[in-house]
Amino acid sequence: MDHFLYIDGALCAEQVPVAEIAAQVGTPFYVYSAATLRRHYRLFDAALEGTRHLVCFAMKANPNLAVVKLLGDMGAGVDVVSAGEYLKARAAGVPGARIVFSGVGKTREEMRIALDGGIRQFNVESEPEMDALSDVAVALGKVAPVAVRVNPDVDARTHDKIATGKAENKFGIPISRAMDAYARAARLPGLEVVGIDVHIGSQLTELAPFEAAFCKLAELTRALRGAGHDIRRLDLGGGLGIPYRRANEAPPLPQEYGAMIRRLLGDLDCEIEIEPGRLIAGNAGIMVSRVIYVKEGADRRFLILDAAMNDLVRPAMYEAHHDIVPATEPAPGAEPLRYDIVGPICESGDTFARERDLPALAAGDLVAFRSAGAYGAAMASEYNSRPLIPEVMVAGDQFAVIRPRPSYDEMIGRDNIPAWL
Numbered sequence: 001m002d003h004f005l006y007i008d009g010a011l012c013a014e015q016v017p018v019a020e021i022a023a024q025v026g027t028p029f030y031v032y033s034a035a036t037l038r039r040h041y042r043l044f045d046a047a048l049e050g051t052r053h054l055v056c057f058a059m060k061a062n063p064n065l066a067v068v069k070l071l072g073d074m075g076a077g078v079d080v081v082s083a084g085e086y087l088k089a090r091a092a093g094v095p096g097a098r099i100v101f102s103g104v105g106k107t108r109e110e111m112r113i114a115l116d117g118g119i120r121q122f123n124v125e126s127e128p129e130m131d132a133l134s135d136v137a138v139a140l141g142k143v144a145p146v147a148v149r150v151n152p153d154v155d156a157r158t159h160d161k162i163a164t165g166k167a168e169n170k171f172g173i174p175i176s177r178a179m180d181a182y183a184r185a186a187r188l189p190g191l192e193v194v195g196i197d198v199h200i201g202s203q204l205t206e207l208a209p210f211e212a213a214f215c216k217l218a219e220l221t222r223a224l225r226g227a228g229h230d231i232r233r234l235d236l237g238g239g240l241g242i243p244y245r246r247a248n249e250a251p252p253l254p255q256e257y258g259a260m261i262r263r264l265l266g267d268l269d270c271e272i273e274i275e276p277g278r279l280i281a282g283n284a285g286i287m288v289s290r291v292i293y294v295k296e297g298a299d300r301r302f303l304i305l306d307a308a309m310n311d312l313v314r315p316a317m318y319e320a321h322h323d324i325v326p327a328t329e330p331a332p333g334a335e336p337l338r339y340d341i342v343g344p345i346c347e348s349g350d351t352f353a354r355e356r357d358l359p360a361l362a363a364g365d366l367v368a369f370r371s372a373g374a375y376g377a378a379m380a381s382e383y384n385s386r387p388l389i390p391e392v393m394v395a396g397d398q399f400a401v402i403r404p405r406p407s408y409d410e411m412i413g414r415d416n417i418p419a420w421l
């Protein structure tokens with residue numbers, strides 16, 4: 001269930017008709033439901049009830065300050081992958097003690113920023129990174145708490161671009177080398193080993209790959225403890241998938257995921273950290289766009305929208321499916337028409353969907369892309385010099401712009417023409 005439903009024939013975000021938001025902020029725009037974000041966070045929190053745990057929102061999925069603050073205020077931690085995300089999380093009021101820093105390529109500057117500001121844990125992904133982090137910590141007179149991200153070599157059975165737990169992926173230290181890596185970490189003066197980290201991929205639609213990875217993690221925990229390491233936290237990463245098609249069978253629920261975690265890891269007496277991104281934010285947001293033209297091609301009918309691949313890149317980048325619905329509820333029995341749904345950008349990759357059945361639409365009508373709250377605005381760009389589209393949050397019957405649309409002048413003003421040109 002989410003909070004984007006038709007009320008009296010009008011698609012609403014919670015209680016606000018999207019047409020009303022469109023009239024105020026223009027199109028296209030993203031809109032997030034506060035109630036859905038809260039509900040999804042609570043589902044994970046409840047799924048781990050009875051264990052010591054911290055749900056760390058993977059903010060790369062949706063880094064808007066208002067979204068991060070809403071979750072942080074509920075007690076969520078945050079998983080960050082850059083100094084920019086770290087500083088945004090702090091600006092949203094999340095204390096350093098609830099921030100986990102992930103990523104294969106942290107720079108010394110990023111390490112300094114996080115150590116200075118306070119951090120719960122670095123998830124380190126290579127031996128050279130360990131050496132660098134230890135140096136930076138020693139120079140600051142600090143000790144960096146670390147979990148080593150291990151690569152368990154399991155197939156997440158998801159899209160290639162978002163699988164991260166196979167031996168051929170760039171992520172983590174091969175689990176076969178973990179004992180050596182921990183021995184090295186223990187010798188480094190600037191590091192304190194606190195746990196183990198794993199993240200095998202995103203948009204997983206079954207539990208089996210998680211189960212395979214977590215079994216290896218349990219085994220490794222025992223082996224590392226046997227070697228004298230104080231393993232007290234297990235960071236299990238994110239990756240639980242969401243139903244992008246309403247008609248499809250839903251992926252496993254957080255509750256089943258939590259039950260599996262307790263079954264496999266419950267007897268280790270570790271604090272459990274999880275890093276869901278997509279499942280918290282994905283179905284908490286939609287992107288609303290307006291039809292510019294309906295164009296009859298040689299053998300196809302094109303719905304040309306004012307949104308494009310720069311605003312929502314998932315279809316072009318991952319062949320991803322988004323349900324697309326009209327803002328006005330179709331009349332029962334209305335004859336659908338078949339459309340290719342495209343944006344205005346000058347490449348054929350700018351196609352959101354092919355041969356999609358929708359009720360007859362005309363220029364000026366609004367449509368909504370469902371499941372767009374994660375990796376939507378977060379991955380947007382200004383390709384084709386199209387200003388980033390605004391983001392809106394609704395809560396009940398109120399809404400606010402949480403990121404305004406930049407003006408053309410603001411966009412142009414960011415470039416600089418050298419005096420010698």
Ligand SMILES: *Cc1c(COP(=O)(O)O)cnc(C)c1O
Pocket residue numbers: 058060061079102103199201202203237238239240275276277278279374
């Ligand atoms: C991307 C990522 C996540 C979040 O993945 P979702 O599929 O959005 O849940 C969590 N942890 C790490 C290390 C990541 O890179």
